[in-house]
Amino acid sequence: MGGAFITSHSTSIKVLLLTLTLVLFTILPVYLLIISPSPWLSLTDYVKNTKLGNRCDMFRGKWIPYSDGPYYTNETCNVIFDQQNCMKFGRPDTDFLKWRWKPNQCELPLFDAVQFLELVRGKSMAFVGDSVGRNQVQSLLCLLASVVYPSDVSKTKDPRFRQWLYKDYNFTLASYWSPHLVKAINTYPTGPTYNRLVNLYLDEANDAWADEIEAFDFVIVSAGQWFFGPQVYYENHRIIGCYNCPMNNVKNLTMFYGYRKAFRTTFQTLWSLKNFKGVTYLRTLSPAHFENGEWNAGGSCSRTQPVTRRKMKLKGDSLKFYRTQVEELRRAEKEGRKRGLKFRILDTSEAMVVRPDGHPNHYGHWPQENVTIADCVHWCLPGPVDTWNEFLVQMLKMEI
Ligand SMILES: *[C@@H]1O[C@H](CO)[C@@H](O)[C@H](O)[C@H]1NC(C)=O
Ligand SMILES: *[C@@H]1O[C@H](CO)[C@@H](O)[C@H](O)[C@H]1NC(C)=O
Ligand SMILES: *[C@@H]1O[C@H](CO)[C@@H](O)[C@H](O)[C@H]1NC(C)=O
Numbered sequence: 001m002g003g004a005f006i007t008s009h010s011t012s013i014k015v016l017l018l019t020l021t022l023v024l025f026t027i028l029p030v031y032l033l034i035i036s037p038s039p040w041l042s043l044t045d046y047v048k049n050t051k052l053g054n055r056c057d058m059f060r061g062k063w064i065p066y067s068d069g070p071y072y073t074n075e076t077c078n079v080i081f082d083q084q085n086c087m088k089f090g091r092p093d094t095d096f097l098k099w100r101w102k103p104n105q106c107e108l109p110l111f112d113a114v115q116f117l118e119l120v121r122g123k124s125m126a127f128v129g130d131s132v133g134r135n136q137v138q139s140l141l142c143l144l145a146s147v148v149y150p151s152d153v154s155k156t157k158d159p160r161f162r163q164w165l166y167k168d169y170n171f172t173l174a175s176y177w178s179p180h181l182v183k184a185i186n187t188y189p190t191g192p193t194y195n196r197l198v199n200l201y202l203d204e205a206n207d208a209w210a211d212e213i214e215a216f217d218f219v220i221v222s223a224g225q226w227f228f229g230p231q232v233y234y235e236n237h238r239i240i241g242c243y244n245c246p247m248n249n250v251k252n253l254t255m256f257y258g259y260r261k262a263f264r265t266t267f268q269t270l271w272s273l274k275n276f277k278g279v280t281y282l283r284t285l286s287p288a289h290f291e292n293g294e295w296n297a298g299g300s301c302s303r304t305q306p307v308t309r310r311k312m313k314l315k316g317d318s319l320k321f322y323r324t325q326v327e328e329l330r331r332a333e334k335e336g337r338k339r340g341l342k343f344r345i346l347d348t349s350e351a352m353v354v355r356p357d358g359h360p361n362h363y364g365h366w367p368q369e370n371v372t373i374a375d376c377v378h379w380c381l382p383g384p385v386d387t388w389n390e391f392l393v394q395m396l397k398m399e400i
């Protein structure tokens with residue numbers, strides 16, 4: 001009796017186990033496949049599972065060795081600008097490619113191109129800024145190239161204004177060149193860039209981006225080096241002062257004055273556009289690393305490894321620029337909230353300030369070309385600038 005009971009009990013356990021196995025290994029997977037676009041989890045669930053905890057500030061951390069190396073090479077990505085294609089021009093060291101950013105309180109997930117494209121499906125993203133902003137766009141194009149190249153749907157042939165469409169994802173990516181963000185007129189357009197006097201209309205956004213930005217879902221704004229040059233400041237169509245300019249009886253203002261106003265006008269323009277519903281990101285100052293001289297006095301950047309935080313940190317003018325833009329972003333955040341608009345910070349500066357090894361230096365051109373100035377402003381591709389897009393994915397997840 002007892003034995004029969006035991007037998008029938010164990011039979012029912014067997015049946016139960018069999019059923020469970022069947023459900024787990026066949027029916028459930030098939031069901032999941034049917035209900036979700038990615039194999040096992042829906043995008044939303046996946047994002048929830050891989051979101052960084054609220055308490056993790058991913059922008060504070062350190063670089064740790066990572067032997068797997070970069071996501072792509074100059075052979076697997078064919079859109080790297082020569083000036084940032086350091087390998088092509090014979091940069092001999094590759095250790096600078098073998099580091100990953102490790103936030104203090106969490107792990108920064110690897111860039112997942114499919115996930116990025118799913119996050120931006122049916123959306124559009126614009127980068128507004130200078131050639132360092134474009135550096136990030138190129139990194140993004142290369143990171144996504146492991147899945148697909150977009151088609152170029154630019155409205156012009158001008159390399160400063162590009163637009164791409166990822167057709168399968170209906171994702172539009174655009175790059176607007178506007179190094180001062182506001183309306184700028186070169187008074188001496190053929191002179192060398194760095195000592196040209198520029199008229200800046202600090203209360204007028206540059207039409208080149210402002211006229212087209214309204215429809216974008218994500219806007220990434222940045223500005224930097226161009227504010228070091230001589231500038232005449234206009235407000236309300238009148239000269240109100242200048243920085244480092246050869247004019248008498250014009251009020252001396254600092255470059256930080258111009259920088260602050262340029263960001264204020266940019267953010268103000270975005271939040272006052274009637275149909276703008278996008279999320280705005282400030283990509284913070286990208287530090288330059290000229291050593292043993294200024295950029296125009298033989299300075300260069302020949303390090304091959306990151307440095308410690310003690311060795312390099314934002315200071316002087318860079319720190320002041322950084323603080324200025326962050327203050328304006330905070331201001332915009334408050335104003336934006338009244339309209340239900342999000343302004344967020346893509347705070348790349350701390351990670352980059354300890355990467356003096358990431359710049360092209362003299363490997364942005366052939367050695368025999370007569371270029372004496374080292375490039376310690378832009379970033380080699382691949383290189384530490386790819387981390388900006390690892391950050392960007394995490395930022396996008398916040399919007400899900
Ligand atoms: C890529 O870099 C290698 C050196 O690592 C160079 O020989 C090659 O010409 C480069 N290719 C392209 C397409 O830039
Ligand atoms: C593609 O996305 C845009 C917004 O970026 C939207 O207006 C358009 O309707 C979408 N097209 C298709 C075919 O889904
Ligand atoms: C502005 O500052 C420069 C030095 O930076 C100085 O030569 C010039 O006289 C100053 N101009 C005025 C109007 O104060």
Ligand SMILES: *[C@@H]1O[C@H](CO)[C@@H](O)[C@H](O)[C@H]1NC(C)=O
Binds near residue numbers: 370
């Ligand atoms: C390189 O440029 C300098 C200054 O621009 C010039 O004096 C020199 O002749 C140039 N050298 C070559 C080889 O072109």
